[in-house]
Amino acid sequence: MNPDDKLRHFFQAQRQADTERVPVFRPVTHRDAPAIAWPRLTFAAALAVVLITGALLMHRLRPVLAVDTARWAVLSNWSAATDTLLSSACPTPWDSIAGFDAGSDTTTKTTERSTL
Amino acid sequence: MDAFELRTQLEQLHPVSFGWALSCCSRNQMEAEDILQMAYLKILTGRARFDGRAAFKTWLFAVIRNTAATERRRGWLRQFWQTSYRQEHANDHQPAGQGAALDTTERQTALRQVLARLPRRQQEVLHLVFYQELTIEDAASVMGVSVGAARTHYERGKHRFRALLQPAEDWQ
Secondary structure, three states, X not given: OOHHHHHXXXXXXXXXXXXXXXXXXXXHHHOOOOXXXXXXXXXXXXXXXXXXXXXXXXXXXXXXXXXXXXHHHHHHOOOOOOHHHHOOOOXXXXXXXXXXXXXXXXXXXXXXXXXX | OOHHHHHXXXXXXXXXXXXXXXXXXXXXHHHHHHHHHHHHHHHHOOOOOOOOOOOHHHXXXXXXXXXXHHHHHOHHHHHHHHHHHHHHOOOOOOOOOOHHHHOOOHHHHHHHHHHHOOOHHHHHHHHHHHHOOOOHHHHHHHHOOOHHHHHXXXXXXXXXXXXXXXXXXXXX
């Protein structure tokens, strides 16, 4: 028996066996829903619930940075104890140079700050 | 071709279509039934239209093959979803591979195992030629390949089948 005959016999026997288990021809519209529909939908719904719950929990548990406004207000009024040294009215060697006012701003600002 | 004629044709070809669907689904009866119904649905709802360029049987087989290929691409996901369903409905359907139990001889089982080791294209062309008794030209049309490619798959399939069969020649 050559391989073609073997194949032919094999397939004919298979065909014979298959005819015994051919499902009844049914109109498509009468067929049940595909087997995968419910598990898929159930899983998708469960996944959505888990994701939403997780997102809500994470949102709730996220630490909130409280702004301590009173503390910031106190800090803004703070001035160093040595500020008074900067506001001394002692003449500097460069005061005599006309038009040189580099230090005047500093002195003014320091004076303003110390008065606050 | 009107709806009534389509249904009549489908009904007439139903047994051989089922055989082809089985072949496209690695002999898994449950999947084959699903694929067949999906293909019928495509045809009856007009998503697949017969244009008369090929024989109706050839065209129908191509639709079944394409449907099976699409489902196979989703295979990993599908397998995951169906696991629980199959466990629940184990008694309702034949499980995968139980077709072997219907064979009366061990030879059939051995040959089936040998055939399952061939590449898919080779299995397809051998099934179409020997089981469905199509010509290689029609088989090529079903498979969506050129006649030359189908002939190559056919020859290689037979050659490989022979080579794989050689060690198990005791069934002869």
